[in-house]
Amino acid sequence: MSLLAYGEPAQSSDTDSTAAEAEADVLVDFTAMLQRQRQGDCGGWFGCDSKMQSAQSDQGYYLEQYVLGVLDFSSQYGIDYSISYTATNVIGRPTKFPAYGDYPETFPMRTYGDWWQRAPSATREIQPQNLPKLETHDYVVVYFEEFVVPTEVAIFETFNPGAVVRIWAYGLTKHWTCLWEATESDLARPPLDSRRFAPALKKTTMVTKTLRIDFNHSRLNYYTEIDAIMLCGRTVSKTQNLLAKQQRTQQSRTLLSPPPEVKDSPPSDGSGGPISYKLRTLKFQPNCGEDGASKLHEFINNDLSQFLADNCVDGGERPPQICLTDLPFEILLRILSYLDLKSLFRVGQVSRTFYDISTHPLLYAEISLKSYWHVASSELLCTLARRATMLRKLDLSWCGGFGNVSPTEFKKFLTQRGDNLTHLRLNSCKFLNASCIENVGIVCDNLIELSLRNCATDPPLLNFSCLANLKNLERLDLFQTYFETELLLSMLEGNRKLKHLNLAFCGVSVNMDNVAAHLATYNTQLISLDLWKAHFLSARGLQSLARLHQLEELDLGWCLREASLGDGLFQLLSNCPKLKKLFLSAVRGTTERDLMHIAALGKNLEQLDLMGILNITHERVYDILVHCPKLQLLDLSFCDNIMDRDFDVLADWSRQFNVDMKSSRR
């Protein structure tokens, strides 16, 4: 099947013309966007080098600059009003580099390794085939003072380096370009020392002063911390003229003849689907998978061509042509269901038949635009709205920055297609405003999962009662999003089946004791609860939480401050025997008695975080290791009592009990 030809689709004659005419605007939407991006990326590809070089000859000087401000970040360790362990620390010159260690003057993210994927609160990605091989877990968007043509981006890592996977730049033409992407070899874990990470960037002539850095922590041992980001490049003196020039060169490029077909080159913008990846690494060997679906998948990949070749009649007339479209419709649908969204759009360009198959609503029951955040736009939503009549799961996380998606379009989309939605994720969506959320509450009453991470705006978004219409929620994620206590309480009352609740960083505006009391009364099926940095939770709140008998995961990091826990922890451990993950980071009121209770009652504990707790002794640690047979993670960073001496003893125990123990030493 022919791949996308790099010319204006309206002019190309390869694709089926009737399809093109009838739905020209539809075909153009997604693919044209990707095209423009490609053309933007690939500089002097058409031999326009001379033109681009004339733009470069604007007198500029070489400039190195540090971050001026942070526009967005997906998560940070500290709370937003603090300057310790927060994203604001990437601003300006590096403060700690080249020192190596866990310093509050740097920027760590909230998670590390794969521990959160192993916890009871882990979620499954929507449309996982869209994700690139090295998916992005976290990101930060920063801006600098001067526009430059980037030649180098240096990231100063001062703790557990090696998480950076992608560097994007936002150009004058309002498009994002990926300047660098990690390959497998890049992620071999670097030595545990601070480093100035400056990978080789793609040659580009774009002008930028806004960067986005993508991180992937899955291979890291502990939190990674960034001290500063530096952007080096050549300045351009007249940015307005440059913008006009770039737009003119783009237009002139499209009039040139399309190049020879590019054979399946790896897409440089970071999202190749599993099929195209697999085709590259294929060996021709019949495979017998366990599962029927993968058997079929592998048959098509591996054996189909052999099968077709075998069935050709020797010599003479045209052998009976068996082609892909002879397969039954349902089988083709099944095959196409493995494709990522981008490939699906491309398949639709092949022929009328494939267009019909690829636009079938069953293929759009789950849509995730998270991997396409850089091209997601209102037009795309419009196109998808036409196809997605059976939409069940929608993930628009990270989309809509810089005004690409309009709230009106989103609301229209939701009104058209949202009534059967069961899963909705709108993490870090910048286009959300109050009426969007209102729409969600009104339209999507079948929602089981609602995720509104990092939607902090001022005034707080969630301050009206429409969300209280949702009565079937099992998962509610309000990480780093601020809202009114009353609304949350009414939502808790309404959603008795709530199983997973994430209220990290919400503890300042919300009275957590009240929330805990409500949970104990109305949401007794709760399995996981995240109350990270709820400083004002008190022992009373803890006792309320002890009434949640189904609790398997509880994150009380930085809660309670120095307040004594009373017997709250004892009650919690006695009444919640299923507890698998318990984070007590910096809960300084934890006493030695509490640690004894943990050892005695925490039979099912798998992840335990005791960072920064005073007065931990070796005996208590040994107790816990012996009596918690399922323990996999034990974080003892900043427990200075035990770290000062006998560090090797801890290393021995770690091996003996097969527990990953974290400590402040390297």
Add this chain to the structure above:
Amino acid sequence: MHSSLSWTSRVISRALRSSFSTLLETATGGGGGAAAKGATKSGAGAGSAGSPRPRFVSVVCGFAKDNLRHKYKPGKYGEDSWFKASTASADVMGVADGVGGWRSYGIDPGEFSSFLMRTCERLVQCSHFNPQRPVNLLAYSYCELMEQKKPILGSSTACVLILNRETSTVHTANIGDSGFMVVREGQVVHKSEEQQHYFNTPFQLSLPPPGHGPNVLSDSPESADTMSFPVRDGDVILIATDGVFDNVPEKLMLQVLSEVEGERDPVKLQMTANSLALMARTLSLNSEFLSPFALSARRNNIQARGGKPDDITVVLATVAM
């Protein structure tokens, strides 16, 4: 008390959240127009051209009480700590005196004061720094203590002074028995008051170890004494810990400070600061001299004599326009 701590933090965090959110642009603003909101040294703009923009010429000197135990570290003198910072809109200075009683609990008293001052220094560069409210600076710095992974315990006094360049006004906040003194034309024009609960027990910001909360004196930043006053070219400002005020009589200090009125040469200023610090040190080790500390002890019916050995920190500045 724990409750004052939680109340302070609540109020601060709400106030901070609303001002801090300007740091994070909404995406519709875009990157281009956002340069003005960046949180770096670009404080207020140029201000009105033509009006004098004062600045501090400042120097620091001091001695640790126990020279053997405390190796010299920049920013600290024993358990005392100090900081200096400046932005386009303000010059800021401060001292903090760690309360020594914590040593018996196994806590290093210098850690708290040092952290307080270092954080103040960092906070000055933040976008939400308000050049009119030194109390806020202290309060935010105090709140940052909660956010440290490494538990920091102890207590200290504090004195912070901000020179607002736009208005040529100095705003001060003082908790405890450190303090400042402003000298103009041979006279003390402004002086801070010692805040004490009882003799030798000053007001202090503190973070007690868990469990000891009710037993420990903990004053909230709101209880700081604040003052605001205009300054003129040539004014001499001294910020020091009680090691100086308790040992050097005011007349003597006045004499030393009036000599550097209008001095803009930092070398000469440093010499004066050095001599003041040395004076304080010598007097503190003198067991016969009737120091201000001894006099005040006698007023409290305690028979005392001689100087008070203590850490000495002198931050000396003159206003230059």
